[in-house]
Every structure is written in C-alpha cells, then in structure tokens.
Amino acid sequence: MPGKKRTVRIGNWYKSDDEKVHFVRKRKVPRPSKLRKIVPGQVLILLAGRFQGKRVVFLKQLKSGLLLVTGPFKLNGVPLKRVNSAYVIPTSTKVDVNGVNAGQVDDEYFKRTQAQRRKNEQGFWAKRGELTAEQQAAEKTRLEGKRKTQKSIDDALIAAVKKTPLMKQYLGARFSIGKTTRPHDLVF
Amino acid sequence: MVLTKFVEVGRVVKINYGPQEGRLATIVEILNDKRVLIDGPTTGVQRQVIPIRRLTLTKFNLKGATRGARTGVITKAIKKSDPFAQYAQTLAAKKVAKKVLRAKLNDFDRFRVMILRKRRSALLSTQLKTLKKSTGGKAQAQAKGGNKKK
Numbered sequence: 001m002p003g004k005k006r007t008v009r010i011g012n013w014y015k016s017d018d019e020k021v022h023f024v025r026k027r028k029v030p031r032p033s034k035l036r037k038i039v040p041g042q043v044l045i046l047l048a049g050r051f052q053g054k055r056v057v058f059l060k061q062l063k064s065g066l067l068l069v070t071g072p073f074k075l076n077g078v079p080l081k082r083v084n085s086a087y088v089i090p091t092s093t094k095v096d097v098n099g100v101n102a103g104q105v106d107d108e109y110f111k112r113t114q115a116q117r118r119k120n121e122q123g124f125w126a127k128r129g130e131l132t133a134e135q136q137a138a139e140k141t142r143l144e145g146k147r148k149t150q151k152s153i154d155d156a157l158i159a160a161v162k163k164t165p166l167m168k169q170y171l172g173a174r175f176s177i178g179k180t181t182r183p184h185d186l187v188f
Numbered sequence: 189m190v191l192t193k194f195v196e197v198g199r200v201v202k203i204n205y206g207p208q209e210g211r212l213a214t215i216v217e218i219l220n221d222k223r224v225l226i227d228g229p230t231t232g233v234q235r236q237v238i239p240i241r242r243l244t245l246t247k248f249n250l251k252g253a254t255r256g257a258r259t260g261v262i263t264k265a266i267k268k269s270d271p272f273a274q275y276a277q278t279l280a281a282k283k284v285a286k287k288v289l290r291a292k293l294n295d296f297d298r299f300r301v302m303i304l305r306k307r308r309s310a311l312l313s314t315q316l317k318t319l320k321k322s323t324g325g326k327a328q329a330q331a332k333g334g335n336k337k338k
Contacts, residue, residue, distance in 0.1 A: 045295070055295075093296040170299045188295050 035061050038090045041097035044069060045089040045175045045188075051078050053174035057095050057157055059102040061085075068105060072154035075161070075171045080150055082110055089175075091188045095167070099156040105149060115139050193245040198253035200271045201226060201243040208233055210284070212272050214250045216257055225256075229263045231272060248275055 038044070042058045044067070056069040056078050067085050071078030115135045131139065161167045177183060193199070199215045203226075213228030219237060226243075227235040252265035266272070275281055293301065 043296070091295040093294065166300050166303060167296075169303065170296055173299065175295065185291070186295075187292060 035067075035085065036090065038067070038085065038088075039094065041095045043091045043093040043095065043171070044083075045091060046078075046083060046087065047089060048087040051076075051081075053176055054078050055091070055171050055173070055175060056081075056083075057097070057161075057171070058090075059097065059100065059105075059153070062107050064107045066107075068102060070150070070153055070157065071171065072157045072161070073150055074154060074158060075168060080105060080109075080146075080153065082107075089188055093167075093170075095157065096160040096163070097157065099160065100153055101156075102153055105153075109146075109149075113139075113142065193247055195224065195240060195245065196249075197255045197257075198250040200246045200248040200250060200275060202246060203233065203238070203242060204244055205242040206238075212246075212275060214253055214262060214271075216253065216262065217255055227259055227262050229259050230266050230270075235259055246275055246278075 038058055038061075040058060040060055043055050044058050046052055046054050046056060046069075054071070054076050056071055056076070059068045059070060059080075062068050062082060064082075065085075066082040067088065068080065069078070069083050070080045073079050115131055115138065118131060118135075158168075161171065195215060195218060197215055197217065201213055201215060203209055203211050203213065211228060211233050212231045213226040213233040215224045216227045216235070217225040219225060222241070223237055223239050224243070225235070225237050226233065229235075248271035250262070250265055250271050251269050253262060257265075276285075
C-alpha cells in the first residue's frame with residue numbers, strides 16, 4: 001500500500017577522522033562597530049601596539065568598523081593606520097579636518113598584495129618569494145602611491161595643526177601615567 | 189586670641205557637609221545654640237535650617253540683613269554690597285577654584301600646563317643664576333615667575 005514515505009534516521013553523523021575545521025566566520029560582511037561619539041578631526045590616544053600612547057588624529061570610520069587614523073606621520077611617526085576603536089581613548093581635542101580628503105583610503109588600501117606575501121616566504125618557498133623585475137617595479141609604484149596619499153592628507157592636517165599653539169608638540173608626545181595620576185579621575 | 193567671627197545675622201558662611209557642600213550662604217536667624225536659618229539666593233542655597241556644625245564662618249558680613257529677613261530682602265542687600273564676591277577674592281576661595289579648574293583640564297590642557305611649568309621653572313633658574321652671580325652667591329633668590337600657571 002503506497003503510504004507516506006517514512007524516513008528513518010540512521011543515526012548521528014560520527015566523524016571518522018579528527019578533522020580540524022578552520023574557524024569559519026558566520027557573518028560574511030563585517031558589521032561596522034557603532035562609533036562612540038568620535039568625530040573626524042578628534043585626537044585619539046592609541047592604547048595598544050607599537051604606537052601605544054601616541055596621540056593621533058581620527059579621519060573616518062572604515063567599512064570594516066576600524067578607525068582610520070594618521071599621526072600625522074611627520075609629527076609622530078604614525079602613518080595612515082587602521083585602529084580598533086576599543087583600543088583608543090578619545091580626547092575632547094579636535095583638529096580642523098575640513099581641508100582633508102581621506103575619501104580614497106578604504107580597507108582595500110591596507111590589504112596585503114601577493115608580492116608582499118611572497119616577500120615573507122622562507123625556506124623551501126624562498127625562491128618563489130623573490131620578486132620578478134616587474135613585480136618589484138609594481139611594488140615601487142604602489143609604495144610611491146601610498147607615500148603620496150599620506151603626504152596629501154598630512155599636509156592639509158599639519159596646516160590645521162599649526163594654527164593651534166603647542167598642538168604640534170602635543171601630537172608628538174606620548175601619553176603616559178605617572179605615580180600620582182588617577183586615571184579614573186582624568187578628564188580626556 | 190580675640191574672637192572675631194561670630195554666629196550672627198548676616199554672617200556669610202560656607203557649608204561644609206551635605207548636598208550643598210562648598211556653597212556660601214548668609215545666616216538669617218539663629219534658632220538655638222545649635223541651629224541657624226540660612227539663605228543663599230544668589231549662590232543656589234535654599235532657605236533652610238542647618239546645624240552650625242555643618243558650617244564654617246567666614247569673616248564677611250552681609251550688610252543690611254535683618255533678623256528673619258525674607259529672601260527678597262536678602263537678595264536686595266546682596267545687590268547693594270556683595271560679600272560673596274569679596275569672599276571669592278580670598279586665598280582660600282582661590283585655592284578651591286584652582287582645584288576645581290585642575291579637575292576639569294582635558295588631556296591637551298594638561299600637556300600645555302606641563303610645558304608652561306617647564307618654561308616657568310627655566311625662567312626662574314636663569315633669574316636665580318644671574319642673581320647669584322651679581323651678589324657673589326649670597327643673595328636670597330626672590331625671582332618672580334614669568335608665565336601664568338593654571
């Protein structure tokens with residue numbers, strides 16, 4: 001008698017091997033973190049990494065949620081950089097960024113190119129890591145382009161920074177806590 | 189020591205304790221040996237009964253304050269001669285104001301204060317050096333400072 005097809009479960013799927021599954025991010029598109037009242041031109045204090053304690057100028061929030069900041073490079077050695085807003089203290093000091101155009105900088109700007117990845121290869125693949133002449137030329141133009149963008153953004157910024165007395169020195173100095181500072185009492 | 193500051197009508201007082209801590213007011217009426225009626229219409233102190241224990245007497249008096257005067261009368265008297273402004277000139281008041289200002293400084297301000305203090309002490313030390321030179325090392329250094337510090 002044709003009845004409803006009954007599907008019978010054989011049982012759970014038991015993996016035969018110890019498969020190592022790489023962490024797969026369920027969310028394909030990064031959700032930009034909600035920006036705590038941080039405004040373009042605001043001076044931020046970086047809390048982690050090579051530039052910890054440095055005061056940098058915030059330019060904009062990128063699509064990935066990270067904050068785009070710059071030293072400016074001439075003032076404190078911090079280049080155009082992506083920074084996680086969790087590792088940042090926003091201060092109430094602001095620099096005028098009206099003349100600054102950071103529109104062409106986005107997450108793609110910071111992606112590692114194949115030539116860069118190749119350069120890091122060692123051992124068996126080292127030969128593969130050597131760049132061809134055209135790759136080297138391409139790298140050169142890429143870096144030149146980056147220097148140009150850095151310069152164009154920084155020049156406008158430095159002009160604005162120079163207007164406030166001591167701002168240049170402020171951005172060049174690092175933030176630190178002394179013996180008597182009470183961080184919970186500090187107003188930023 | 190002669191006693192000069194009395195609990196009397198018109199005495200300007202500073203509140204030491206409670207929600208109004210730090211504010212000034214005038215004594216309007218004395219109720220008993222422990223409580224007074226105070227009022228501070230220009231300083232944000234509501235007319236209230238307060239134990240004397242919670243007050244510090246200042247050396248200023250509000251002229252024209254009569255016993256049990258209503259708030260309006262007090263306000264008029266203050267308009268005529270403001271003892272609160274006089275109190276703000278005293279060293280004690282200035283110290284408090286400085287402390288309040290320092291607490292409000294933001295990161296950039298703190299940096300500027302640091303730089304200015306360094307400049308000031310550099311000025312002082314050069315003054316001191318020239319004084320020492322000119323009087324053969326026996327001078328009392330009374331170098332006056334340069335920049336204003338917050």
